[in-house]
Amino acid sequence: MTWSYWKGLTFHFRDNNNEIRANSSLFSGRETIYLNEEKVSTKHSMRKKSVHKFSDHNVQYEIEYSVESITKGNLTCTLIKDGVHSKTFQVIGFDELKKLPSVKSKKRFWFSFITWLVAGYIIGATAAHFFKAGM
Numbered sequence: 001m002t003w004s005y006w007k008g009l010t011f012h013f014r015d016n017n018n019e020i021r022a023n024s025s026l027f028s029g030r031e032t033i034y035l036n037e038e039k040v041s042t043k044h045s046m047r048k049k050s051v052h053k054f055s056d057h058n059v060q061y062e063i064e065y066s067v068e069s070i071t072k073g074n075l076t077c078t079l080i081k082d083g084v085h086s087k088t089f090q091v092i093g094f095d096e097l098k099k100l101p102s103v104k105s106k107k108r109f110w111f112s113f114i115t116w117l118v119a120g121y122i123i124g125a126t127a128a129h130f131f132k133a134g135m
Contacts, residue, residue, distance in 0.1 A: 001089050011063075011077040011089050018056060022063045022077055033063050 002010045008025035021034040033041040033052045041052040041063075050065040062080040078088040 001091075009075075009077070009091070013079045013087055015061075015079070015081060015086065020061065020063070020079060022052075022065075024065060024077070031065060035061075 001012065008023060008027070008030075011022040011024075013020040013022070019034075019036050021037075023030075023032045023034075025031075029044045029046040031041075031043055031045055031050060031052065032039060033054065035054060035056055040054040043050070043052070045065070048067045052063040054061050060082050062078075064076075064078045064080060066076045066078070068074040068076070074090075074092050076088055076090045079086045
């Protein structure tokens with residue numbers, strides 16, 4: 001399981017020769033499921049429970065997201081194979097997210113932060129100029 005501010009949470013499951021990856025954005029609600037790097041399901045969901053169903057060689061899979069507390073950040077991601085729970089990842093609170101390995105480097109974080117800071121300054125200064133000129 002990994003996370004980043006921009007890509008959200010990524011859960012990695014392995015079932016025999018299949019690599020299943022479940023990406024979930026904490027901001028947009030977009031959930032994307034990959035089977036062996038091929039996109040098999042995608043949807044936007046802001047509900048407390050979301051299920052993605054797909055199959056591979058007559059094997060039925062489900063990825064189930066369940067959010068127990070939106071304000072605390074408690075959530076689970078479960079792989080179900082042929083109706084039987086196979087593996088569950090659980091995140092208990094936003095503090096636990098900070099302990100997970102991030103896929104972004106500090107250098108990239110600071111680059112993004114400074115870029116958005118400069119963009120905000122330019123937009124704010126432009127808006128202030130137009131409001132001042134209009135009065």
